[in-house]
Amino acid sequence: MQVGIDKIGFFTPNKYVDMVDLAHARNEDPNKYLIGIGQKQMSVADQTQDAVSMGINATLRYIDQIDKKKVGLLVFGTESSVDQSKSASLFVKSALNLRPEVRTFEVKEACFGLTASLMIARDFVRVHSDETAIIIGSDIARYGVGTPGEVTQGAGSISLLIKSDPAILALNDGHSAYSQDINDFWRPNGSKLAMVDGKYSTQVYLDFFKNVFDKYKEDKHLETKDFDAIIYHLPFTKQGLKANRIAIENQDEETTNRLQNSFEASKQLSMRVGNVYTASLYMSLLSLLENDELDSDALVGLFSYGSGAMAEFFSGNVVADYQKQLDEKGDLALLDRRQRLTVKEYEDTFNNALEEPKDGEELSSDEAEGVWYFAGTKNHIRQYKQK
Template sequence: MKIGIDKIGFYTPHLYVDMNELAVARDIDPGKFTVGIGQEKMAIAPITQDSVTLAANAALEILDEEDKDKIDFVIFGTETGVDSSKSAGVYVHELLGLNPQARTIEVKQACYGATAGIQMAKGHIALNPESKVLVLGSDIARYGLNTSGEATQGAGAVALLMSADPTIMALEDKSAYFTSDIMDFWRPVYSDKAFVDGKLSNEQYIAFFSKVWGQFKEKSGLGLKDFDAICYHLPYTKMGLKALRTIWDEGSDNDKERLEENYTFSAKYNRIVGNIYTGSLYLSVLSLLENKEDLKAGSRIGLFSYGSGAVGEFFTGILQPNYRDHLYVDNHTELFQSRTAVSVSEYEETYEDTLPMDGSTMELDIDNDPATICLAGITADQRQYVNKRNK
C-alpha cells in the first residue's frame, strides 16, 4: 500500500521586509544576506497571527468536506506553540470544523517536529487505510532585533494531508535517523526568543546530514544517480547547498548539474519567506514541485530533516502520476504577489508589538489582516480565534 502526501497547503503572513534594506539599516553589506546566506525577503507576522492561525490558514485552502470527515488524526509540529499544555492542533481542529472523532496532538523537537508527524501518520494510515492525517508544520522564528540570527527569521506554515494512495508523493519505506544531545539552538520556557550557536549549528547540520546519508545508502543501496532532487530543511537557503556539496564527489557531472539546478528551484520560496522552522523542509518540497514544471512522475526526491538539539532524518518520496494537477500554484502565486513590503522601522515596530504576558484582556484589530483566520485577542487568559468565514 502506498502512503504519502495527498495535498500540500502553505500560508505566510502578508508582511515582509526586504533583506537589502535590513542590511543597510544594520550597517552590513547587503551581499552577506542576499548572497552569503541566500535570503531576499523575510516574512513578518503581525500580532494577529501566531502558529495556530498560520497553520489553520495553510490547511484551509486544501481541505474539502470529504477530507474533514476522514481526518481522524491531527499532528501539529511546532517549536513556537501557544500553550504549554493544550495542543495547538486542537485550536486548528475547531477552526477548520474537522470530524470530532479524531486524535489531536502537538509534537516538539525543534525543526524536526513535522517530520516526526509524517512518520507517525504513516504508521496510523498503515493500520487504518481509510483514514487521513493532517500534519502541520507552523512557526514564527524570532531571534531578536540586531542579533546575529535576525536575518534568519521568518513566519509561515505548511499543511500536509497524508493518505493511502496519495496524489502527490508516495513515501518509501527506507529511512535513516540520528539523535545526539547538542546545544546548538534552544529556547528556554521563559524566553520568547531563541538562542543559537551559529557556528556549532552549521557544523552539526552538516555532520548530521553526513551520518544519515551514509546510513541511508547502506540501508537502501541508493546513491546520487537515483535522485532527481534532494530537498533540505532551510534555516537559510545556502545551508542546504553546503550540505549537498559535501557529497558532490559521489556523483557524475550530470548528477551534480541536475541536483544543483533542482536545488535552486527548491529554495525559491524559502528565499522570500525566511526560516519557518518545522515547515521549512516542506516549503522546500513545495517550492520544487511548483517551480520545476518538467519534473516527471516517478522522480525520486530525497528529504533531509534537521531539528537542532538534535535529531536528523533522511527519507525519500516518489512523485505520483499527474501530481501537478493536485498543487495549488495559483493560490500561492497570488499569496506572494499580494504581500506588502514594510520599512525596517515598521518591521521593528511590528516585532515589538506583542501580547501581554500577565493574562491581561486585549482586543486586536483584525480588519487590517487579510488572512481568513486570525487571533482576535485575549480574554481571561484565553486566546480568541476568529474564522472570518463563520462570522
C-alpha cells in the same frame, strides 16, 4: 499499499522586510544577506498571527477539496507553541469543524516536528487505510532585532494531508536517523526569542546530514546518482547549499547538474519567506514541485534536521500528474499580497508581537477577509477569529 502526501497547503503572514533594506539599515553589504546567507525577503508576523492561526490558514488552502469525515488524525508540529498544556491542534480542529472522534495532539523536537508528525501519520494510515491524517508545521522564527541571527528569521506554515494512494508523493519504507543531546539552538521557557550557537549549529547540521545520507544509501543500496532531487531543511538557503555540495561531491556531471538544479528550484519559496522551522523542509518540497519538472516516479530524498539535535533522511517517489494538486498561482499571490515594511515598521511590528496583549483586550487584523487570526484572550483563554 502506498501512503504519502496527497495535499499541500501553504500560508505566510501579510508583511515582509526586504533584505537589501535590512542590510542598509545594519550597515552591511547587501550581498552578505543575498549571497552569503541566501535570502531575499523575510515574512514578518504581527501580534495577530501565531502558530495556530497560520496552521488554520494553511489547512484552509485545501480543506474544501477533501472528505473531512475521513480525517482520523490531526498532529501539529511546532516549536512556537502557544500553551504549555493544551495542544495547538485542538484550536485548529475546532476552527476546521472536524469531527469529535479525531485523535489530535502536538509534537516538539525543534525543526524536526513536522517530520515526526509525518511518520506518525504514515503509520496511522497504514493501520487505518480508509482514514486520512492532517499534519501541520507552523512556526515563527525569532532571534531578535539587531542580533546575528536576525536575517534568518521568518514566519509561515505548511499543512499536509496524508492518505493511502496519495496524489503528490508516495513515501518509501525505511529511513536513516541520528540524534545527540547537544546545545546548538534552544528556546527557554518564558522566552519568545531563540538562542543559537550559529557556527556550531551549522557544522552539526552538515555532520548529521552526511551521517544519515550515507547510512540511508547503504541501507537502501542506492547511490547519489539514483536521486532525481534532494531537498533540505532550510533555516537559510545557504545552509542547504552547503549540504547539497556534500551530496554532489565527486559525482558525474549529469548528476551534479541535476541535483544543483533541483536544489535551486527547492529554495525559491524559502528565499522569500525565511526560516519557518518545522515547515521548512516541506516548503522546500512545495517549491521543488512548483519550480522543477519532475517525471512520474522521480525519486526525491528529504533531509530533516531539528536542533538539539535530531536528523532523519528518507525518500519518496513523485506521483504522476502531481501538478494538478498544486496551486502555484495561489502561492505566488499569497507572497505578492504582502506589504513591504520599512525597517522601522518591521522593528516595531516584531517587538510589538513579543508582547502578550492584556487579558480582555480584543485584537483586530489587517489580513484579507476569510483569514483566521489571534484575537486576544478572554479569562486567559486564547481566542481565534476569522476575518
